[in-house]
Amino acid sequence: xxxxxxxxxxxxxxxxxxxxxxxxxxxxxxxxxxxxxxxxxxxxxxxxxxxxxxxxxxxxxxxxxxxxxxxxxxxxxxxxxxxxxxxxxxxxxxxxxxxxxxxxxxxxxxxxxxxxxxxxxxxxxxxxxxxxxxxxxxxxxxxxxxxxxxxxxxxxxxxxxxxxxxxxxxxx
Numbered sequence: 002x003x004x005x006x007x008x009x010x011x012x013x014x015x016x017x018x019x020x021x022x023x024x025x026x027x028x029x030x031x032x033x034x035x036x037x038x039x040x041x042x043x044x045x046x047x048x049x050x051x052x053x054x055x056x057x058x059x060x061x062x063x064x065x066x067x068x069x070x071x072x073x074x075x076x077x078x079x080x081x082x083x084x085x086x087x088x089x090x091x092x093x094x095x096x097x098x099x100x101x102x103x104x105x106x107x108x109x110x111x112x113x114x115x116x117x118x119x120x121x122x123x124x125x126x127x128x129x130x131x132x133x134x135x136x137x138x139x140x141x142x143x144x145x146x147x148x149x150x151x152x153x154x155x156x157x158x159x160x161x162x163x164x165x166x167x168x169x170x171x172x173x
Contacts (some may be wrong), residue, residue: 006151008144011077011159018163024168028170030068037121040074041145045165048123051128068173069094070132071166072122078152080139081109083165087133088113094131094169101168107161112138135162 004010014035020034025149037046053059088095095113102111117123122132140155141148 002145003145004150005144006096006149006154007075007077007141008149009074010071010151011075011154015073015076015163015166019166020166022163026167028173030173032134032170033062033090036067040121044118044121044124047079053125055128064130066129067125067130069170070122070125070130071170072120072132072134073136073166074120074134075136075144076159076162077137077154077156078140079108080155082111082139083135083137083158084112084114085133085135086117086120087126087131090126091116091131091133094133097172098165098169099135101172102161102165105164105168107165108137108158110138111165135137135166137162140148 016034016036023032035050036060037044037050039045040047049126054064056064057063083100085095088098099111099113102108116126119133120134122134125132137158141153143149143153
């Protein structure tokens, strides 16, 4: 039994909080909250959604209508800040995020990372959609184990990450 507090209950918690926030604070654009499955089995849920998207199987939605994908996973710590995968690929957007973070002191540090194939952002990127994967740094590193427990999470970057994402979305 793997409790999954950081991987990936912390990300699920964040997307639910973002959904609640954007229900009453309408952004300029529509937001789709998507939770996929089978990341560890080869990004199967994300690949399935992207395939349906590129095959025009999702009514009123095409790749050209998607401004940005934000993938959240393992965000239950934050003692040392957070990393943005694909920040090196989309430097202007990462610099915007970095400025937001620095001006508001949301997270201790915000690091940019190159493109990786390690999470659900990747199939979207492959389809030509700007996609980022956010994860926090520091604190417990226990995941994919029986020790991924809620009481082991510091949540030091959780509120900062939430605020950063809201501010970033509002710049789109």
